Amino acid sequence: xxxxxxxxxxxxxxxxxxxxxxxxxxxxxxxxxxxxxxxxxxxxxxxxxxxxxxxxxxxxxxxxxxxxxxxxxxxxxxxxxxxxxxxxxxxxxxxxxxxxxxxxxxxxxxxxxxxxxxxxxxxxxxx
Numbered sequence: 541x542x543x544x545x546x547x548x549x550x551x552x553x554x555x556x557x558x559x560x561x562x563x564x565x566x567x568x569x570x571x572x573x574x575x576x577x578x579x580x581x582x583x584x585x586x587x588x589x590x591x592x593x594x595x596x597x598x599x600x601x602x603x604x605x606x607x608x609x610x611x612x613x614x615x616x617x618x619x620x621x622x623x624x625x626x627x628x629x630x631x632x633x634x635x636x637x638x639x640x641x642x643x644x645x646x647x648x649x650x651x652x653x654x655x656x657x658x659x660x661x662x663x664x665x666x667x
Contacts, residue, residue: 553617554656557610557642561650571604573597573650606641615656616642
């Protein structure tokens with residue numbers, strides 16, 4: 541269990557998000573995450589309700605930009621800096637919104653996190 545304190549929140553900004561959901565489409569500056577119903581129950585439910593076995597989620601403009609910035613190199617902090625510069629008048633409290641969105645993507649299994657070299661150095665210096 542992770543203890544939530546100021547130090548852990550600051551360290552979260554040093555993590556680097558990496559996409560683990562590779563089935564997405566970017567078309568005309570819109571990103572759609574595509575999902576295929578693979579289990580027998582999901583396919584049966586889709587057949588029963590006459591819904592397709594593939595569904596997609598359309599991301600809004602801010603989420604699209606975050607998805608584009610998740611490249612395996614940008615840290616959470618860097619993504620926040622870029623968003624703040626691009627949307628200075630519209631993005632108040634961008635850090636807390638960004639953290640919540642990235643944690644949601646991680647909880648759904650669409651991204652994962654790796655430690656940046658700065659975060660590794662900090663943890664090694666404390667040991």
